[in-house]
Amino acid sequence: MSSRSWSVKELLSSFLLHRKEFDLTDIGFFRRLFKHRAFQWAVITPNLLVFVIVVWAGFVGTPVGNMNFAVVFVWIVWWFALMTVLVPLFSRLWCLICPLPAFGDWLQRRGFIRRAANFKWFGWNKPWPSPIKNLWPVNFIFLFIATFIVLLTTRPVVTGILLLSLFVLGTLLALPFAKRAFCRYVCPVGGFLGLYSMFAAIEIRPKDRTLCEHHVAKECVRGSDTSFGCPWLIYPGGLEKNNYCGLCMECVKACPYDNLAVRIRRFGKDLLVKSGRALDEVYKAHIMLALAVIYIAITQGPWGWLRDWGNVFYKPTYDFALSGLQGFALHATLVWSGALIIAPGIFYLFCSASRALVKSAASIKKIFIDFSYSLIPIGLAGWVGFSTPIIFINWSYVVNVLSDPFGWGWDLLGTKYIPWKPIFPEIVPYIQILAVAIGLIYSIKYGIELSRQIFEDEGEALKAFIPIAIFLMLVSILFIWLFVG
Amino acid sequence: MNKRHLILLLLSLPIAVPLFTSISAQPQSTHRYFNVTARQFAYEPGTIVVNQGDIVTVRLRSADVTHGFYIAELGVNETVSFGEEKIITFVAEKVGAFKIRCSVTCGPLHPFMVGELIVEQKGLNVVFIGSTAIIILVGVVSFALIGKKRVKVEQ
Known part of the structure; x- marks a missing residue:
């Protein structure tokens, strides 16, 4: 596939003014990036390192929230970035780099990046129970956590316990259940990200739906010799809204026809x-x-x-x-x-x-x-x-x-005071x-x-x-x- | 101007007129006194309401630990320890709703320790009234314009 000619002006006009939709895979750099097998691993790994520091700071750092990396990073930096930039502009981009299901993914895939020859999923690969195949579990889990918001946002150890619990749950649920059942049906963050991603200015959609309908192999969901297929339990060839698409790009990698577009679009398109x-x-x-x-x-x-x-x-x-x-x-x-x-x-x-x-x-x-x-x-x-x-x-x-991430009196960058x-x-x-x-x-x-x-x-x-x-x-x-x- | 625009204008007038009348009024200065107690993690009273141009004197005490009394927009920044009393005097020059924040880490909920100073004009919170008027206008105009658009397309 050849790169279509594009200009910065065209890209900005698409993103900011929404004059027309713009497919990022038309740009060679983005297409190569999204299709690269190591892409998701490369963005999750540094985030996982930050996650470890956050949890560590939550447990061993100072109990004073505004002096502890766990509270400050999660409830000031992450929350602000998530709600004002990431979700409105980039949909569920956070899910692409989220460390919570990373171990579960790697366990199921028996590796970090490539799909091995004679690949077989690790775990029981069971479907999520039908009665709770909806957002009600997420809604109630989220409300339960939301009840403790004052503690969560001010006591580092509570933030640490929550994040570690979600990480363990994300890993454990990957063993009995197929793919990212945790992200889809349990994760309290995923619930509201999914909801507000309907308003976001980016989407993954099939370029030609007829091609998907007639293509039998369906690598985008089943996987191929070199890809795992959509881990979000959706069929990318029929995608109509952002709610349950974690932008992992697994479908973009899998499609033999390069039939998936990563489009910049007008705000709120999915609401209709x-x-x-x-x-x-x-x-x-x-x-x-x-x-x-x-x-x-x-x-x-x-x-x-x-x-x-x-x-x-x-x-x-x-x-x-x-x-x-x-x-x-x-x-x-x-x-x-x-x-x-x-x-x-x-x-x-x-x-x-x-x-x-x-x-x-x-x-x-x-x-x-x-x-x-x-x-x-x-x-x-x-x-x-x-x-x-x-x-x-x-x-x-x-x-x-x-x-001074742990509140131990360090002054690593000279900004402590x-x-x-x-x-x-x-x-x-x-x-x-x-x-x-x-x-x-x-x-x-x-x-x-x-x-x-x-x-x-x-x-x-x-x-x-x-x-x-x-x-x-x-x-x-x-x-x-x-x-x- | 069609009928719809006229209705919009009429709807906006009851809000816009008092707003602009109050904005053009000259503030009259009064000296106002308040006793404020800072405690973990609130100010009592939580809201202070004055008029633009008032000279405000706050007698600040702490009920527990050291707290701050910080109003960025008016350049007020004072701290008070337990058992201490501080007198803070400033002029409420700007209209608006300003957050009073604690500037000294005073415990787990310290970042949420917020009070409010509302500086009105002739007894009106013009920022709130003005913003509400704008929101109503935005809502009505959006309804009118967006509702009209589809009809045009269909015609």
Whole structure:
């Protein structure tokens, strides 16, 4: 395959302005990179080294969170990069370099890079049980972990325990179950990455679907003499949305016809894909939206009592304060009911209003599920707003721990004693407001299109979307109130 | 200007008018006093509301360990130890909602120790009101323009 001529201008225009889709495999460098067998190994290995330092720092480093590499790297650097850059622009790129399933992969493949001659999968290679072949396990695991957010983001040992547990689980589940069952059905990070990757500006898709349909060997999923096939339990030849594609490039390597494109595309394209819409998937959108609101209130709001509730080790210091466990019980109730009942419940009421407004025969379940996809842009915007001050305010902790990752008094790079000083704190609210405004525009844009999919008549579609638009604006105003109210 | 644009304009006026009226108003200076207690990991009271131009005096005490009282946008930076009392005086020059942050590592939840200083204009949080107006306008205009686009294509 020859390289198509391209220019930097064309690439930037595709990426930033979305004038047209651009296939990165048209560029020789990227095509060779994606098809190289050592590519994933080469990006996972250094990340695995960082992961080891993070876990080590969690267990043996200082218990002071903002002086420990585990907390600072994971909850400041990684989280900020993930929510503001990696997910919106590059979909599940993190999954490409994620160290959690690395050992499981290598065990199953009996090697690091190449597929051996007479290759046989290691382990029992069983399918994931059908009743839990959905996002509900991920949703509940994520909510359970999310309940401990205050501990997780401030106590290095809790971060260490969580990451090590996920690593061990990722490895152990690779033994009985085929391929990356852990990433697909268990990983709490994968759940929200999958959801928000639908909005992302990059995708892997077949160039010519007819070719895939007529090609019997299906190396992209079954593997070939030199490749393992898709580890994500999906058929790349039929890919329509990003949710479960970890960008590992195994299909790009396997396809004998170079029929898989790695495209830069317009934001939010997958939100209009009708296939695969389901309650478990949209509940993830409600959980993430509710948690964005709750977390902003807890960690960035002026309400100290709310933080006390989230801190299970809190010892009452004022007359009407609740004990650690009492407060934490309320906090857990708030998190679980907010994510599973209140947020979806309120949205359900707006969907009912939408249905009543046009006297539609469409089922309320369908309306609820389909319209829920319009929450993805505004939800992601809320998380961008949440994540922005994390780096702008706390950047100095990052340079401090680079010199002293374990809090043992080292000063490796001479940055240990750089004093805490936020950078550009005055622009943070404006970035947050801008993010919310952009999220709202995309939510409305895709919401209207979703409404047109649900209601055939154009007039009905626009009318039915009014309550949803009001809901989206109220959510946006809630975010604005939390940021500058 | 068509009917839709007119409706949009009308919708924006009730919010835009008080906003711009308040922006053009001259701030009147008052001396305001607050007793603030810093504790792990909150300020009591958590929110201080003043008007633009007010001279603000905070009597700061700590209920437990050493804490900071840092408002980057207004150049306020003070620390207070347990048993100590600090008097901080500053002028609320800028309007907006400013985070009061602890500048001294005071325990596990230290990065979350946040309070809020809201500087209003004539009793209005103009940044919030202005932002809300913008969000409503963005929402309504997006709805109008995006809704219209498809109709045009179909015609």
